Amino acid sequence: MRTTYATQGTCARFIDIETDGETVKEVKFIGGCSGNTSGLSVLLQGMNMQDIIQRLKGITCQGNTSCPDQLAKALEAMQTQSGDGEALSQPAP
Template structure:
């Protein structure tokens, strides 16, 4: 299932991702630093929700309280929890 997450506090405006169980299959950042966003997306594809949260959650960018990797961690958690809610 595909999810769209509106980012806050980053150059990217949205993150689109696809989950299969707790595995993140595809990630696409909308706007932002294109090269960095593509790199993050390729590295994180195939990882579990837990791995992404552990490795990327809490990363800050340029004095901000968040970053694109941190927003990805929030996005996968939200998508996974939403998917679990749909299973009820």
């Protein structure tokens, strides 16, 4: 499954995610701190979605979220929503 997640509260505006079942194949942040998001993307390739969620959920940078936290939220949304290529975003506060 491939999707684009619209982030909220971070420098990165979107996260492109490709998964194969429960395994993350590729993550690409659009915007944000290039070195950090590129490093995070490489580290996550081949990891289980649930493991990533458990490790990254709740990490903060600005306010109450961060790029890693937004990725965890995107993966949670992918686990609960269906539809290939569907754009995801978290609900407005």
